[in-house]
Amino acid sequence: MVNNVPAGNLQLCAAVLFTGSSFSQISKFLGAFNIQGLSEQCFYRHQAKLLIPTVNWQWKLEQDDLIREALESGSVTLGGDMRADSPGHSAKYGSYTMMNLTSNKVIDIQLVQEVCGWPPPVEFGPGSQLFLPGAVAACLLHS
Template sequence: MVSVGTQTSFSPQTSTPLASPEQTDDDDDDNASVVSDLSWVPEEPMHEEDLFDEEPPYACDPHHNGIDKFIVCQEELMGLFAICPACCERSDSSIVQQEGTFVKIKQVCASCGYHRFWQNQPMLHRNMPTCNLLLSGAIHFTGCLATQTLRMLTLFGLQCISASSFFRHQRRYTIPVIVQAWQNDQAKNFSDLRAMDGGLVLAGDCRSDSPGHCAKYGSYQRDRGQSEQGGGCSACSGFS
């Protein structure tokens, strides 16, 4: 029998739990061909006017989520800009901006001097690409794991946002939207209850935690007797 000695070091204890590795903002930022600073925030304004003299005006449609999106290979996409639409001669095109799902292409014709900018999606406030936020919302609202979903998209070769951008969108946009939707639905339920005739009938029951775990706490479920809609659920303590 052989004795083996081990040494273990513990991290300092804190009063609040630390964020898991999947919930930190220290991950790699989105791929960007113009901005490569690691401290750059994708939602910050992109100063394209410093690089090019003309920019196309873009109007924001509030119903972007209902619009169909398509996956396009880069070679096929760049082929659309190989011919000048003004003189039908060969033209040069290049990707001048790439940020997550966003791509911006500049087309220049040496024959007639025609040039234009094209981007694959409109921008939201603070020049944030629309589909970047929609992708974060789709991942969060469906309950998918962000790191696994983004890893799958990256393996597929699809240009997408980074994990740090997802958690930033989650903190600033998707979680506040969920809270607001819950509060609106709760206010509507309270309004419907106040308008009911004959009062409110509630039925409730309590269930303790499974044996072998924590018997001190349990959950109390309240239901409305007049309908199948739940009235609420809360944690209770102090069972005898």
């Protein structure tokens, strides 16, 4: 038992989440072998209450370490890119990835919504512009 949740149920939910599968796929698979599984409501509750917060917590620990390492190294070279999925000619949503080019490690990923040129670039040194999303901007620009 983990937090009063049967460990097998939690492991099944984790396996589905971490492999990119879906509840419907695993439900069909278990049904084909006449194996009783958990309900869809229980599946999503375990993900929302236990797995997603754990993944976010672990990512935050890793991100804090990566930012600390970047700041301790003295000189930081960052690169970023936004990828958008556009159903037409204009993309409304996208993911922005910020990478430390020295260590080749991703230090931040943000989902952003573009609205009339938002997010704007941030001035970062003479003659350069850079958009720094989220916690990375606060940490690197104000340190």
